[in-house]
Amino acid sequence: EVIKDIIDQAKSADRTYLMEHESKAILExxxxxxxxxxxxxxxxxxxxxxxxxxxxxxxxxxxPDVVHKSDAGGVKLHLNEENDVxxxxxxxVSSFQGKPVEGISVQKMAPTGIEAIVGVANxxxxxPVLMFGLGGVFVEVLxxxxxxxxxxxxxxxQEMIEEIRGYSLLKGSRGxxxxxxxxxxxxxxxxxxxxxxxxIWEMDLNPVFLYPHGCTVVDARIILG
Ligand code: ADP
Ligand code: MG
Numbered sequence: 001e002v003i004k005d006i007i008d009q010a011k012s013a014d015r016t017y018l019m020e021h022e023s024k025a026i027l028e029x030x031x032x033x034x035x036x037x038x039x040x041x042x043x044x045x046x047x048x049x050x051x052x053x054x055x056x057x058x059x060x061x062x063x064p065d066v067v068h069k070s071d072a073g074g075v076k077l078h079l080n081e082e083n084d085v086x087x088x089x090x091x092x093v094s095s096f097q098g099k100p101v102e103g104i105s106v107q108k109m110a111p112t113g114i115e116a117i118v119g120v121a122n123x124x125x126x127x128p129v130l131m132f133g134l135g136g137v138f139v140e141v142l143x144x145x146x147x148x149x150x151x152x153x154x155x156x157x158q159e160m161i162e163e164i165r166g167y168s169l170l171k172g173s174r175g176x177x178x179x180x181x182x183x184x185x186x187x188x189x190x191x192x193x194x195x196x197x198x199x200i201w202e203m204d205l206n207p208v209f210l211y212p213h214g215c216t217v218v219d220a221r222i223i224l225g
Contacts, residue, residue, distance in 0.1 A: 003111045061105075110209050116133065119206070130146050178210035
């Protein structure tokens with residue numbers, strides 16, 4: 001099974017941090033939509049993947065030593081031309097020289113959506129806890145997040161969403177600007193997964209883009225216990 005293989009492989013390499021491509025492969029297995037993450041190991045591979053995706057792409061460094069990829073130039077966005085992809089590939093490789101780089105992730109650019117975050121943390125008292133909030137200034141400055149102990153019910157998921165101060169932003173002015181049912185599906189799937197897989201210690205889906213129809217995970221990392 002895909003999920004077990006990814007976790008076992010990391011464990012046997014003595015890694016507790018699952019890189020973006022590994023974390024997203026697990027999410028896809030759970031039926032969660034992501035922007036994907038195909039791994040290129042050469043510049044030519046990156047170009048081939050770019051052509052096969054037939055879309056503007058993002059390139060990102062994949063390294064067991066790099067948690068915040070956009071620090072130090074590990075994320076390149078809005079690449080529309082083959083030459084942009086080549087330059088971005090080379091720039092990332094040269095920025096991370098001397099670090100163990102697993103490869104470079106090539107993925108579709110997601111259309112702009114409302115930025116949200118979904119997290120799992122481990123609380124000494126409550127055990128695994130699910131967190132939801134809106135991204136950027138909402139979480140960093142306003143600390144506008146909601147928490148529930150895992151496992152959650154579907155009505156817990158609804159409450160978590162309604163409880164944040166930014167909820168009006170999700171409702172929009174005319175009907176829904178974010179697909180609340182799709183967001184509840186995502187929260188439930190993460191909760192159910194963590195409930196059954198005790199080796200998951202932390203998860204950080206940041207950002208998740210919310211759309212009027214559906215939502216997609218743009219970046220993910222998982223920490224094993
Ligand atoms: P970091 O490890 O620094 O958190 P991210 O993968 O989250 O790296 O990328 C940084 C930012 O770049 C994201 O918060 C998002 O705004 C943007 N971004 C990354 N990947 C994509 C993508 N595939 N489509 C659209 N925007 C993206
Ligand atoms: Mg991120």
